[in-house]
Amino acid sequence: MTDLIQTGVAWHDVQRKAYLSRLVTYQRGLDSVSVGATLGTFEEEGFDESGSIIRTRRIDFVVTAADLILDGAVVKPIPGDRIVEGTDTYEVLAVAGGEIYKIVGKAFRIHTRLIDE
C-alpha cells in the first residue's frame, strides 16, 4: 500500500522548493553549493550578559536535506557554516538548547544569525 504521509511529505518539499524558495549559497570553508531555500522564522534577539548588549537578526533557512552536498557528499549543518543570501551573510549558530537545525519532513530547518550585510 502507498504510504500517503511519506508521499505527501515528498510532494510538500517539491512544492516548497518550486514556489517558496530562493537561491542561496551554502558555504563550509572553501566548499559551497547553491540550493533553493525557504526563509523561515525571523526574529530579532538581544544578548545582554555582563552589561554588553549584542543585537542579532536570526533567520531559519529551510533547505532540502538531499541538496546539501559539499565536496561530493551530503552533509548536515554544523556551527560556523555560512549561508549567503543576496548581499547578506548568515552563520549557522545554535539557538537555546544548543540546537543547530531540526529535521522537517525531507528538509533541514537551519538556525542562523546575520553576520554581514
Place this chain on the structure above:
Amino acid sequence: MALIIDIADAIVSSLNDHEFSQDLTAERKYLPIFELPEMAELHVTVVAQSLERTEITKDGTDRADVQVAVFVQKKLAKIEDDGEVDDLMDLAQEIVLYLEGIGTFGGAVWSKTEHNPVVLPEHLDKLRQFTSVITLSLTAM
C-alpha cells in the same frame, strides 16, 4: 566633567596611546550595544560603572571608589579555532597588565582588577563571539 568620566577617558587615552599585539581603538560608551555584523572588528569599550564616596576624616575629606569596565569583544572569524580565542585572551591579559602598570588615571589610583568573565560562555556558544570583561577598581582622594 564628572570624576568617573575623567577616569574612564584617561583609560581610553592610555589604551589608544599604546601598541598592543593587535591593533585596537578604544572608545568610551555609556552602554556597549552592538549589532553582531559590527563585531567582525575588534571592539574595546570603556564603561564607567560605579562610584562610591566615603568620608574618611571628620573635616569632610572623602574618598571616591570607582569601578570602570573594559570590554574586549570580537566575532570569531574561524571555525573551531581555539587559536583565535587564545590570541584574544592574550590581548585581554596585555590590557590588564598594561593598565595595572600605569596605575593612575585621571587622578585615581588603581587598587584591584577583576577579570570576570575571562570569556563570556553565552556569547561564545550562541554567537561565536569573544567577550571578556576587565573591571578596574580605582580610588581617588
